[in-house]
Amino acid sequence: MDWTIWVEWIIKSILLILILLGGFAYLTLFERKVLARIQVRIGPNRTGPWGLLQPIADAVKLIFKEELTPAQAYKIIFVLAPIITVVPAIVVAAVIPWGQVVSIFGREVTLYIADLNVGLLYVTAITSIAIYGITLAGWSSNNKYALLGGLRASAQMISYELALGFSFVTAIILAGSMRMIDIVEAQRAVYYLQLGNFQIPIPMWNAIIQPVGAFIFLIATLAEVNRAPFDMPEAEQELTAGYHAEYSGMKFALFFMAEYIKMIVISAIAVVLFFGGYLGPDITKLPLIGQYLTWLAPWMGPVYMFIKIVALLFVMVWVRATLPRIRYDRLMLLGWKVLLPLTLALAFISAVGVLLAQDVNPALIWLIPVVSMGAGFVTIGLVDRSLRRKAYAAR
Amino acid sequence: MRLVEPFIELMTGLMTTLKMLVTEKPVTIQYPEEKKPVKPRFRGRHVLKRYDNGLEKCIGCALCAAACPADAIFVEAAENTDAQRYSPGDRYASTYEINMLRCIYCGYCEDACPTEAIVLGDNYELSFTNRRQAIYDKALLLEALPAGIQTTPQVTEPGKFTRSVPEMKDPQD
Numbered sequence: 001m002d003w004t005i006w007v008e009w010i011i012k013s014i015l016l017i018l019i020l021l022g023g024f025a026y027l028t029l030f031e032r033k034v035l036a037r038i039q040v041r042i043g044p045n046r047t048g049p050w051g052l053l054q055p056i057a058d059a060v061k062l063i064f065k066e067e068l069t070p071a072q073a074y075k076i077i078f079v080l081a082p083i084i085t086v087v088p089a090i091v092v093a094a095v096i097p098w099g100q101v102v103s104i105f106g107r108e109v110t111l112y113i114a115d116l117n118v119g120l121l122y123v124t125a126i127t128s129i130a131i132y133g134i135t136l137a138g139w140s141s142n143n144k145y146a147l148l149g150g151l152r153a154s155a156q157m158i159s160y161e162l163a164l165g166f167s168f169v170t171a172i173i174l175a176g177s178m179r180m181i182d183i184v185e186a187q188r189a190v191y192y193l194q195l196g197n198f199q200i201p202i203p204m205w206n207a208i209i210q211p212v213g214a215f216i217f218l219i220a221t222l223a224e225v226n227r228a229p230f231d232m233p234e235a236e237q238e239l240t241a242g243y244h245a246e247y248s249g250m251k252f253a254l255f256f257m258a259e260y261i262k263m264i265v266i267s268a269i270a271v272v273l274f275f276g277g278y279l280g281p282d283i284t285k286l287p288l289i290g291q292y293l294t295w296l297a298p299w300m301g302p303v304y305m306f307i308k309i310v311a312l313l314f315v316m317v318w319v320r321a322t323l324p325r326i327r328y329d330r331l332m333l334l335g336w337k338v339l340l341p342l343t344l345a346l347a348f349i350s351a352v353g354v355l356l357a358q359d360v361n362p363a364l365i366w367l368i369p370v371v372s373m374g375a376g377f378v379t380i381g382l383v384d385r386s387l388r389r390k391a392y393a394a395r
Numbered sequence: 396m397r398l399v400e401p402f403i404e405l406m407t408g409l410m411t412t413l414k415m416l417v418t419e420k421p422v423t424i425q426y427p428e429e430k431k432p433v434k435p436r437f438r439g440r441h442v443l444k445r446y447d448n449g450l451e452k453c454i455g456c457a458l459c460a461a462a463c464p465a466d467a468i469f470v471e472a473a474e475n476t477d478a479q480r481y482s483p484g485d486r487y488a489s490t491y492e493i494n495m496l497r498c499i500y501c502g503y504c505e506d507a508c509p510t511e512a513i514v515l516g517d518n519y520e521l522s523f524t525n526r527r528q529a530i531y532d533k534a535l536l537l538e539a540l541p542a543g544i545q546t547t548p549q550v551t552e553p554g555k556f557t558r559s560v561p562e563m564k565d566p567q568d
Contacts (some may be wrong), residue, residue: 038416042423322412381396 004107012113016093024260025055030310031317038321065249070142073246077140082247082254085133088126089261095119096268097181099278099301111278111301112181119180120168123269124161127224130258131157137255138243149242152232152328159335160223160230163216166343170213171206171273173350174368184277207274209368212376213346214274216339218315221270223335225262228320232328267312271305275312280304334383342379346372438500438515441493443537449544451481451537452512454559455488462507467497475556479548484559491533495521509560 029044029051036043044051069078099111116122131154138150172178175186189204207214223230244255271277278301284294326334353368424431433439444452455472473489481487504513523529540546 034416037421038412040415040419040422042421042425318409318412318416322408377398377402380401381398384397384401 008107008109009113012109013094016113017090020090020093020261020264021257023264024257025059027260027264027313028058028256029054030313031320034314034317035321038318059253062250062253067249067251068246070246072142074140074142077136078246079251081133081137081140082251082258083133084136085130085258086254086261088129088133089258089265092123092126092265093261093268095122095180096265096272097184097277097301098305100181100298102298115181116179118178120172120178120183120273124165124168127262127266128157128161130262133258134243137247141243141246143246145240146243146245149245153226153243156223156226156230156232156331156335159332160220160339163335163339163343164220164224166340166347167213167217167220168273169347170210170343170350173347173354174206174209176354180272180277184272184279187276188279203276203279205274205276207276209365210274210346210350210372211369212372213343213350214270215376216343216346217270217274218312220339221266222316222319223331225259225266227259227263227316229323229325230331231325232331263313263316264309267309267316268305270312271308275308276304278302278305280307338379338383342375345375349375433517433519437517437519438502440495440516440518440521441498441504441531441536442514442516443491443533444512444514445538445540446483447541449540449547449549450483450556451487451547452510453488453491453508454482454484454510454512455486455491456509458507458509459504459513462503463498464501464503465497465499467494467499468492468504469494477551477553480551480556481547481549482559483556483561486559488533491536493531493536494529495523495531496526496529511563 032054033043033051044054047053047057069075094113095116097112097115101108101110103109134153134157135150138146138148138153141147171183175183177183177186183206187203187205191202191204193200193202202208222228226232244252247255280300280303282297283300284291284297349372350368353365353371356367357363357365446452455470457468457470457472460466460468460470469490469492470488471490472486475481475485475487500515502515505515
């Protein structure tokens with residue numbers, strides 16, 4: 001193998017890690033700012049203009065904090081747990097395509113590190129490892145609250161992994177491949193909706209064809225990264241801080257980092273699977289300036305990815321600002337009794353729809369959104385009825 | 396069966412927070428730079444008032460110390476002379492100390508004062524780093540002199556400031 005390819009991989013990996021770490025730092029600021037504005041506050045604004053240096057101040061504070069280890073903790077695992085949590089979060093990002101091929105100094109460089117033909121399988125495999133870190137952190141702290149937080153985390157993540165996996169399956173069926181790039185390229189088609197004289201372009205993203213699958217994916221990712229309203233493992237009012245109650249200083253920062261990097265990565269995966277990945281409007285077709293921008297066109301992939309990821313991250317923060325934490329039994333109920341059967345049904349509907357579109361008529365692809373939205377609303381109705389009956393019986 | 400309503404309810408909640416983000420201005424007051432004016436009857440740090448001619452209103456009667464439920468005030472009186480006059484009448488407060496760690500800002504001292512000398516002011520930014528500093532003395536509590544007036548003690552002509560408690564109207568506030 002050519003040695004330059006090794007250099008290229010190393011440089012790309014380091015760049016990706018740096019981007020993820022920088023993204024983590026500024027995601028915390030972004031979240032605090034958005035939360036503040038939703039709560040009609042200003043948010044951090046003391047460090048630098050608009051509080052832009054706040055992440056650096058936080059980092060300096062955390063580095064100089066005392067590292068405490070509980071006397072009865074299992075030391076080796078206690079130290080290892082944050083690392084086990086943070087590494088998978090970063091490693092997952094290896095298969096995410098940020099764009100196609102660009103040329104730097106005449107060399108063709110792909111904007112992804114690994115091009116696995118089972119990319120999605122890799123993602124599910126690696127995200128599952130992160131559970132070990134959290135559970136072991138809770139257990140090795142030798143603290144009741146931390147243990148409960150760790151147990152809750154593992155139970156919750158395993159439950160929602162299933163719904164997540166089946167919404168992966170819907171995207172896989174629609175693309176016919178587990179390779180991330182194939183999944184993105186399958187969403188390249190644009191459907192022109194004729195409305196009188198106007199043509200409205202609708203990108204054939206998986207979120208358009210399978211809206212319920214995308215919605216469930218977003219719900220399941222919230223549970224997967226332990227974000228509100230599914231932040232049971234670190235429920236502050238019940239468990240003080242859950243699995244990281246005994247951690248301080250940089251060890252705590254690693255858990256924090258893992259959570260936010262997971263947010264970024266899982267948003268990136270959501271973008272790839274359901275929101276058209278690095279695809280976006282073709283800038284070479286812009287009027288007037290378009291023809292001079294051909295050199296820029298390959299570089300627009302990361303830009304579109306970035307815009308979409310920020311939009312999804314905003315949705316995560318927005319949901320956190322809106323919804324209260326749900327009860328633990330209802331969380332389990334939602335995962336096992338609602339989302340799992342519904343995603344199974346969605347996988348079935350997608351498969352049948354794809355078959356019909358291939359063999360009978362391509363327009364039949366539109367059966368998928370219609371039928372799956374029907375299934376989604378029926379599910380909502382059933383859950384609503386069941387909850388109302390319970391409320392009536394309790395009276 | 397309610398199919399769409401629960402979904403609409405969810406969206407209503409999300410739209411409420413989004414509306415806050417887009418339409419509402421932050422209500423935060425950037426404290427050290429901008430301060431909210433206090434209410435008219437706010438009870439902050441005490442101020443010892445002066446007359447327009449610069450003489451202190453306090454006559455050292457110690458009624459405030461007697462009224463103080465927290466026993467925070469200590470007053471010691473001394474004699475005025477026309478050559479060294481601090482306040483109208485016979486006596487003035489040579490020592491006036493309030494222990495801010497004991498004070499509960501009830502305002503009874505203000506009510507007890509016959510000359511309206513002690514008033515609870517607007518200042519709420521009280522901080523000290525040891526107990527010694529918590530005892531505010533007369534120099535700190537006294538109001539600043541009006542412009543162009545010499546400080547106390549003043550030399551005054553005999554027989555002018557014989558009345559220690561001035562004639563007053565009934566309080567309005």
